[in-house]
Amino acid sequence: MGKRKAKQTRILHSDYRPPERFAAFPPPTYRASTVLFDTPASLRARDWRSRDAYTYGLHGTPTTFTLESQIAAIEGGEYCILAPSGLAAITLVDFAFLRAGDAALIPENVYGPNRELGDWLASDFDISVRYYDPLIGEGIADLICPNTRLVWTEAPGSVTMEVPDIPSICRAAHEKGAIVALDNTWSAGLGFDAFAHGVDVSLQALTKYHSGGSDLLMGALITREESLHHRIGLAHMRLGMGIGADDAYQVLRSLSTMSMRYRQHGESGMAVAQWLGTCPQVSLVLHPALPDCPGHALYQRDFTAPGGLFSFLFHPRYTEQQTDRFIEALQLFKLGFSWGGVHSLCVPYRIHAGRKDWQHRDKQLLRLYIGLEAVDDLIDDLAQAFRVMDAAPGAP
Ligand SMILES: Cc1ncc(COP(=O)(O)O)c(C=O)c1O
Structure with missing residues (x-):
């Protein structure tokens, strides 16, 4: 037996080995930067x-590999890479x-920071970025260089x-050798099958329904093709976009209830949207599952269930x-960005001034x-909030 090591050393190096065959439902949370060889x-x-x-915490632990495989399975993909936020996942694609x-094509109605990133790539990185009408359909072929x-x-x-x-859009892009990335967050990968419709890379902001708790940020990129996955993996490594094990655990914990939550958000959302359609204060309800929403016929053709997110326009x-x-005046609807948690939210948006396709500049959007x-x-x-608005000084 060698010399007994100092307490200072013994504290750091335990000989204890837990017994094997521990079984429980929650996946273990492995926190690691250093991985031992x-x-x-x-x-x-x-x-x-x-x-x-x-190899190293950045490249994956049992906890993050478990979450990646679950997210890929939900979307019917083969591979998944996690990122520290939905926006970080958008950045990884670019x-x-x-x-x-x-050159890249981005729809006019895209999530604002995706456009912001597109503008930055155009101004500082010598990438040509063009914004297109989201309802362009197969006409996109004319814009692909x-x-x-x-x-x-x-x-x-x-x-x-x-x-x-x-x-x-996928057909036209593939014919000309471009790939298609879809921000599929609205449907959580439950209401729209990205790969069955031709998409190459499906993006999820796990911050929303997957987390369900309004308490963390995370993103995911799901692919079916190994070569695409490897390119995303390389960018992920080069940019160092690791995520924390505890956040991964929280998402794994919430995933088990996601499909039921999504169904309820969708059903309640439809009921509220239909009621808003009967209100004289409302000029248009923009809910994909309602006939007045642009692209509604495509929703009916391609989607299987709505989420809980939609907008409406006040009367002009x-x-x-x-x-x-x-x-x-709203009491239950809180004012704040993001969505996918259990609480109702609202955000008034000013539509990007550069959007040529937006016809409703005379109306406020919520x-x-x-x-x-x-x-x-x-x-x-x-x-009650409509009544407060109608009673306010200067109201029509
Ligand atoms: C459609 C959509 N995509 C991506 C994101 C970005 O997600 P995150 O907030 O995790 O960066 C958001 C955030 O609101 C979003 O609404």
């Missing part, structure tokens, strides 16, 4: 890309597939809710000041997210 040879031989072993001299590598889509647009013709007789009174509160209580809340 048995020999120098095994360290040198380890390929960070391989999902069969571990850095994985675009280089100086390439020999150097177009990437076509972004979002289904539906998460503020103005147009439903694009994803199969037509109301000013922003008056609709702000409405928002301030985006609603329908939580898990009772539908009658939500409708009562909206109804």
